[in-house]
Structures are given as structure tokens and as C-alpha cells.
Amino acid sequence: MERLLQTIKIAINEKIYLKDPESSDLGKRIIEHSILMIDDMGFESFTFKKLGIKIGSNESSIYRYFENKHKLLVYLTSWYWGWLEYQLVFATNSISDPKEKLTQAINIVTRTIVEDNAYSHINEVLLNKIVINESSKSFLTKEVDEENKDGYFVIYKRMVTRLEEMINAVNAKYIYPSSLASSILEGSLHQHFLKDHFQTLTNCDEENTPSKFMLDLVFKTIDQ
Amino acid sequence: MERLLQTIKIAINEKIYLKDPESSDLGKRIIEHSILMIDDMGFESFTFKKLGIKIGSNESSIYRYFENKHKLLVYLTSWYWGWLEYQLVFATNSISDPKEKLTQAINIVTRTIVEDNAYSHINEVLLNKIVINESSKSFLTKEVDEENKDGYFVIYKRMVTRLEEMINAVNAKYIYPSSLASSILEGSLHQHFLKDHFQTLTNCDEENTPSKFMLDLVFKTIDQ
DNA sequence: AATTCATAAAAGTAATACTATTATATTTGC
């Protein structure tokens, strides 16, 4: 993406980490290799001990950055949504026609991520895969209400609100704008998952992308 | 529900368990109390050791029924979908008008579950809560393809196919019937979750139910 | 040169997720 992004830091709620991983070389290596390892072995098998061995550091040093692996997952997904939000705003800001704006927004948030080298230590393609496969686990917990109160999910919620406002701008009479907005995000992640693992449960593939499915669904729903 | 259900056993793929929990009193207590405990403490905190203590049995005895707690979760969700499938077929079988049939189907699969005493040891209300809060964890794993090949998710897939066929019967020209069908199931679980934890991300509540949202979405999408 | 700070190393703890072995109680088949 734009060079501009290289100078912009995605602001993550400070409660999620103990020490900002962007503030040191070790912190960046934690982020870089946790993405590679979670993608490779899945969140359940991933441990701080294994990560420590991989980055030639000690388990206890990683614990100075994140209380536990759940918080690391919350951090990674927050970063992803922050990164995507930036692209959403950047790409839609100058569009005045509400339909065109919403179309572009849906394209951005539902597309398959391709290489982006704005942040050298973060592989956005793999991070997108992690969001598809693991991010539900960040909020499907008994602690969700408490963590929500502490602002762990603000960026995600802001994304939904942005989409909701764009839906409203197209059709102010539609009575489920936030349900539709949240469905665009979760639904497209789910269709991406299905196309990789349950092809019989989706019509989405390389040609009929989740983006096309969602655009068709959204505009038929609100545009009448 | 109907008494009929009391005599019908929901058939679960035998690979999911080591010994059929329906075949013994201990097995039924395992199912009964695992539902109560997973609802109460969440899947992460739930262990076979704690379950053993609760039912006055031993951890090792539970391991003779299920290899691990993941398989127990797959069993519980499969049972739920089998139970819901039965209600879906029962309630829509005699309807000939395609639109009315699909309407009824969506109502059944998206509604809030209320008490049902057909199976004395299974609390369907709590099981529905578990499906909302935990069932994604049954397929968001590194083993999903292997388990899918072994038929762990057949009942769920059959449900999606049934909905897909009903969508086709209303509009054979719609090109995303299975994506829409899978979105009805996952999307409604997600809206139920949001209404309990993230009210700002949904318009659904007791009045504007997920069923109404889904009916509106589906018919606007395919009915034109 | 002294202090502080970040990281590393090592050791320890409680719990988890099992497995294995043996004992006991119950059921069933002849």
C-alpha cells in the first residue's frame, strides 16, 4: 500500500499489552513470529515457550509484553482491524456518492488480502488468515463483557459503525443497518473459511468472490 | 415438542465417540452435566476432571466415552443440529408453497430456543447457548479437513443443503444459494451473540429478532 | 562509576490432558 502507512502507527488499546511490542526489537520479533507460528500450527498448539525458542529468547521475556496468548491474539486482531480501517477510510474518504462509497467499502473489507509491505515485520496475508481462522476465539470467551468494557474491541466496533453509517447514507429507512454491517464483516470471514474447507457450503471461489456475494446481498437488501 | 421425538434417537457419527453416551446411565450423565458445566464455566475452563467430580465419577471413566473434550463438543453440536434438523423437517414437510416453506424454515433455525422436555437429560436451551458461544471452536481448528473427511460435520452440512434447496425452490436463478444458506445459520448465531454482548453492533433484540432480520435479508435478496 | 533497565536463564508450581494398571461391582450367558 501507500508509503504513508509506513509512518503511521496503528494505535492499540494499552490495556491489551504490558509493554508495547512496537517499542523494541524483541517486541517486533514477538509479533512477527507469533503471526508465522499461529498461522502454521494454529492457536491451540501455539505457546510462548515455543515462540521463545523460535526467536531465541526466553518465555519469561515474552510474558513482559503480553500477559498470555489470548491477549496476544486480541492484539493481533486489533492490529488487523486497525490496518483495514485505515485502508477503508483512505479509499472511501473522497467518494461522495453513497452507493459508490459503500461499494468500495465492501470491496475493501471483504477482499482477499494480497501482499503489502508497509510494515516489514507484519505479514498481512498471514494475519488475514489468522483473522479468518482464529479471531472468533478472541471474543467467544467468558470474559468478553469485561474485556469489551475495557475497550479491547473498540477498533472492530468502529469498523462496524463506519459501515453502518454508509448503509444509512444509502437507505436511511432500512431498519437493520448495524446487523447488516456486522454481517458483512463476520459473514465474509466465514465465506472465506468455507471456500477453504467446506466448498459444498458456499458458492464462493476465486471467480465468485465473497466480495461479489456480499455486494449482491447488501444492495438487494437495502436498495429497494 | 412432540412426544414422537422421545422415541427417536438422533444418530451421531460413531467416529465422534468411543462409546455411545446414549447407551448407559453414566453416558447420559456425562452429556447432561457437560452441557450444564460448559454453559456455566465456558469451554476453555471445562475439564473432564471437573466433570468427573460433578457427576461423582472418575476422569478415566469419561475418557472411555470421549477421546477428549473437543470431541465431546463436536458431539454436542452435532446433536443440536440433528435435533434442529428434525424440527425443521417436521415443520416444513407438509408445506408446498416454496416461499412459505422457506419462511417457516428460517423461523425454525434462527429462533430463540425455549424449553423442550423431549429428552430428559438434555437441556436444549443451554445447548443452544453453547452452540452460540462455543460451536465455532469445533471447526476452527487445524484438524478441520481431516475431521470433515471423517464425517464429523455431516448433520450441519445436511442442514445447509436443505436450506439451499428451499432457496432454490423460491428462486432457481439466484447464484449464491449455498452461501446464503450457510449465512442464515452462522449469521443468526452471530446476531444472537451480539444481542447478548455487543448491542451496539446489532439491531436485534427481543422485538426485532434475528429471525426477522434474516427473513427480511433473505427474501429481499432472492425475491426479485 | 553508579544506577536503571531490558533481557535471559533457571527453577519451581499448579493445573491440564491425558495413559496405564489394578480393583471392584454388575451383567450376561450357559
Add this chain to the structure above:
DNA sequence: GCAAATATAATAGTATTACTTTTATGAATT
């Protein structure tokens, strides 16, 4: 009615996880 088979319970043990604590070391700062 008894032996054999089966189910369950009890006990103990293992490797790993998810941490915490303490101490050491080196690097940067004052």
C-alpha cells in the same frame, strides 16, 4: 447359580502448559 465378560472406579503416573519468581548479565543513561 457360577464363571466370564463388561463397566466403572480408584490410584498413580507422565509430559506439557501456563504461568511466577528469582537471580544474573549486559547495555544504556545519568
